Amino acid sequence: xxxxxxxxxxxxPPGGSLxxxxxxxxxxxxxxxxxxxxxxxGKGLEWVANIKEDGTEKYYVDSVKGRFxxxxxxxxxxxxxQMNSLRAEDTAVYYCARVWDGIDYxxxxxxxxxxx
Amino acid sequence: SYVLTQPxxxxxxxxxxxxxxxxxxxxxxxxxxxYQQKPGQAPVLVIYYDSDRPTGIPERFSGSNSGNTATLAIxxxxxxxxxxxxxxxxxxxxxxxxxxGGTKLTVL
Numbered sequence: 001x002x003x004x005x006x007x008x009x010x011x012x013p014p015g016g017s018l019x020x021x022x023x024x025x026x027x028x029x030x031x032x033x034x035x036x037x038x039x040x041x042g043k044g045l046e047w048v049a050n051i052k053e054d055g056t057e058k059y060y061v062d063s064v065k066g067r068f069x070x071x072x073x074x075x076x077x078x079x080x081x082q083m084n085s086l087r088a089e090d091t092a093v094y095y096c097a098r099v100w101d102g103i104d105y106x107x108x109x110x111x112x113x114x115x116x
Numbered sequence: 117s118y119v120l121t122q123p124x125x126x127x128x129x130x131x132x133x134x135x136x137x138x139x140x141x142x143x144x145x146x147x148x149x150x151y152q153q154k155p156g157q158a159p160v161l162v163i164y165y166d167s168d169r170p171t172g173i174p175e176r177f178s179g180s181n182s183g184n185t186a187t188l189a190i191x192x193x194x195x196x197x198x199x200x201x202x203x204x205x206x207x208x209x210x211x212x213x214x215x216x217g218g219t220k221l222t223v224l
């Protein structure tokens with residue numbers, strides 16, 4: 001059974017940093033693109049970042065470029081999102097998900113709240 | 117960047133068919149994916165490659181795509197179908213994942 005479990009969310013002041021983690025199991029993690037998607041309160045789904053199977057390609061939505069970094073550790077079956085210079089508008093539930101025929105498996109999400 | 121347009125809300129009576137549209141420039145040339153998200157839950161893929169259903173998704177869910185509009189149809193709607201629905205396509209490398217704004221389905 002495919003499982004994706006996020007962790008690392010919480011309350012952080014504007015300008016602060018957080019590192020989200022996603023533990024994957026039930027599939028060969030190293031052979032899939034992975035992605036982070038977020039949903040802010042009262043808003044719709046927003047793609048945040050993608051990473052290729054081997055980590056050589058990474059893509060970001062414009063609003064997080066230069067502030068967020070996606071990475072992976074295939075030996076640990078883990079995906080990460082390092083978030084720096086956080087803003088109030090980054091407040092959202094962040095989902096880790098697998099890319100295959102569409103985005104076919106999603107974690108339950110971790111809440112990030114940016115507030116003083 | 118590529119834009120997908122969905123109606124903010126759709127209402128339907130139980131047992132009827134709900135149709136949710138997703139508009140985009142020549143979207144018929146792209147593969148469209150649909151997701152269902154219920155309150156407090158993660159999104160679930162309900163349609164891929166325009167009209168295919170993942171294992172476990174009821175046959176009541178169907179999709180079509182032509183011209184400038186893709187459509188998700190839910191037949192024999194039930195109260196449990198109340199959710200937000202999102203369409204999605206793959207964009208360019210600079211903007212690889214594009215979501216529509218989402219449609220809230222209300223069962224009357």
